[in-house]
Amino acid sequence: MSAPRLTRAALAEAGTPLPASPVRIVHIGVGAFHRAHQAWYTARAGDGWGIAAFTGRDAAVAQRLAPQDGLYTLVERGPDADRFEVVGSIAEVHASTEIARFLELFASPSTAVVTVTVTEQGYHLRPDGALDLSSPAIAADVRALYAGGHPTTPIGRIVRGLAERRRAGAGPIAIVSCDNLPANGDRLRAAVVDLAEAAGLTGVADRASFVSTSVDRITPHELDIDAVERATGWRDEAPVVTEPFSDWTLSGEFPAGRPRWEDAGARFVDDIEPFEQRKLLLLNGGHLQLAFQGLLRGHETIADAMRDADCLRALDDFWAEAARTVGPAVDPEAYCAALRERFENPRIAHRLAQIAADTVTKLRLRIVPVVEAERAAGRDAAGALSVVAAWSRCVAEGVLPDGAVRDAPAEAVATLVSGVDATDASAIAAAAATLKESVHTL
Numbered sequence: 001m002s003a004p005r006l007t008r009a010a011l012a013e014a015g016t017p018l019p020a021s022p023v024r025i026v027h028i029g030v031g032a033f034h035r036a037h038q039a040w041y042t043a044r045a046g047d048g049w050g051i052a053a054f055t056g057r058d059a060a061v062a063q064r065l066a067p068q069d070g071l072y073t074l075v076e077r078g079p080d081a082d083r084f085e086v087v088g089s090i091a092e093v094h095a096s097t098e099i100a101r102f103l104e105l106f107a108s109p110s111t112a113v114v115t116v117t118v119t120e121q122g123y124h125l126r127p128d129g130a131l132d133l134s135s136p137a138i139a140a141d142v143r144a145l146y147a148g149g150h151p152t153t154p155i156g157r158i159v160r161g162l163a164e165r166r167r168a169g170a171g172p173i174a175i176v177s178c179d180n181l182p183a184n185g186d187r188l189r190a191a192v193v194d195l196a197e198a199a200g201l202t203g204v205a206d207r208a209s210f211v212s213t214s215v216d217r218i219t220p221h222e223l224d225i226d227a228v229e230r231a232t233g234w235r236d237e238a239p240v241v242t243e244p245f246s247d248w249t250l251s252g253e254f255p256a257g258r259p260r261w262e263d264a265g266a267r268f269v270d271d272i273e274p275f276e277q278r279k280l281l282l283l284n285g286g287h288l289q290l291a292f293q294g295l296l297r298g299h300e301t302i303a304d305a306m307r308d309a310d311c312l313r314a315l316d317d318f319w320a321e322a323a324r325t326v327g328p329a330v331d332p333e334a335y336c337a338a339l340r341e342r343f344e345n346p347r348i349a350h351r352l353a354q355i356a357a358d359t360v361t362k363l364r365l366r367i368v369p370v371v372e373a374e375r376a377a378g379r380d381a382a383g384a385l386s387v388v389a390a391w392s393r394c395v396a397e398g399v400l401p402d403g404a405v406r407d408a409p410a411e412a413v414a415t416l417v418s419g420v421d422a423t424d425a426s427a428i429a430a431a432a433a434t435l436k437e438s439v440h441t442l
């Protein structure tokens with residue numbers, strides 16, 4: 001006999017009720033990470049905040065989660081064992097196209113927080129951090145906003161939501177970026193303001209607070225449905241596998257209140273930059289080094305690459321330089337020591353191909369800053385440049401997954417790659433500089 005589907009009614013019937021809390025948070029981009037991180041912190045805080053979660057663009061996750069009333073199992077996968085927990089903070093879940101409900105909630109006085117995880121590409125930013133108004137999706141949103149129609153990008157949806165909120169007189173709100181971008185709150189604010197101005201809605205963001213965050217929890221894209229059913233006795237079509245470690249550092253105001261996320265371990269700081277740099281350069285930059293070196297050597301996952309002495313040497317060379325860029329205030333050595341154990345977790349199947357998506361943007365934000373800092377200090381940046389060289393070999397040898405260079409024009413990538421010879425440091429440095437300028441086309 002098959003196991004019963006995980007729903008709130010089924011849990012209540014089993015004597016373990018998990019009622020939904022009233023919605024006070026709207027989330028945009030309900031992928032794996034939101035469920036492993038912000039939704040889990042909100043559930044752990046336990047002070048009665050419910051989330052209305054909307055997908056970023058495709059409806060698949062909503063179709064799996066909605067029949068379960070937003071419930072899902074979080075599998076914390078340690079090196080030796082799994083821990084299972086049903087998370088109940090998502091009170092309702094919708095596809096991105098359900099814009100009427102999105103606007104109703106956005107404009108409601110009881111909604112206090114909007115969180116966002118839509119990947120770097122979801123922001124449609126140019127390399128200089130400004131909104132790419134030439135992107136077809138953003139241009140279409142400008143037209144839709146002018147005509148009073150429905151925007152489709154996350155930035156367009158936020159602008160429209162803020163306009164509705166202003167019309168409703170609902171008061172200020174906090175908008176919290178949880179994507180792996182430096183100064184993510186500032187970048188999100190700039191994009192929203194640029195789009196609002198282009199669409200004749202100047203001033204809609206004036207009373208919103210854009211909170212910057214550094215988010216950290218390795219969450220591979222794994223769907224362990226049968227294992228969850230065997231372990232828990234529930235049929236869950238949307239479980240999430242994540243590591244036991246978790247970190248969330250936030251900086252900014254919450255004018256309408258927020259959950260007590262600090263009770264679940266979140267940290268609130270005045271200056272987020274050192275935390276952000278430590279995470280983006282050491283973890284995400286280290287991931288890129290392992291992804292490119294690992295793909296070149298035929299590995300599949302981070303844990304596989306960590307068992308290869310050549311990959312480890314390359315990682316250490318990069319880390320030595322990145323740690324100098326981060327600076328001693330946030331103890332990068334201790335962070336790297338802990339990271340080494342996290343990366344080695346043999347039961348986390350974090351695929352190199354997942355990490356190697358949209359590599360031009362990631363190299364620009366996670367590797368080039370180390371190249372620049374090292375060269376500014378008169379050093380050769382050999383460790384950081386080895387990441388760029390490995391990337392270019394991956395492109396030339398065709399070992400990157402589909403989508404790995406979709407964030408730059410094909411000709412620009414071809415020129416870059418043909419100019420890079422792994423033995424020629426100045427050619428690699430020139431490529432790194434070009435990466436910084438390259439304009440994505442989405």
Ligand SMILES: NC(=O)c1ccc[n+]([C@@H]2O[C@H](COP(=O)([O-])OP(=O)(O)OC[C@H]3O[C@@H](n4cnc5c(N)ncnc54)[C@H](O)[C@@H]3O)[C@@H](O)[C@H]2O)c1
Nearest residue numbers: 029030031032033056057058118119121122179180218219
């Ligand atoms: N997975 C992790 O380990 C992890 C850890 C820290 C931070 N993050 C951040 O969270 C983001 C999402 O990761 P995930 O694991 O949830 O991925 P996911 O693929 O499970 O979900 C991504 C979400 O973003 C939306 N999206 C993607 N591209 C978009 C676009 N161009 N426009 C609008 N929406 C778009 C998708 O529809 C989906 O809702 C990452 O890109 C990163 O910035 C992830």
Ligand SMILES: O=P(O)(O)OC[C@@H](O)[C@@H](O)[C@H](O)[C@H](O)CO
Nearest residue numbers: 180215216217218219284287355
């Ligand atoms: O999520 P991305 O694609 O920005 O980066 C890939 C990984 O480096 C990333 O998901 C890390 O696992 C995560 O940032 C850990 O907190």
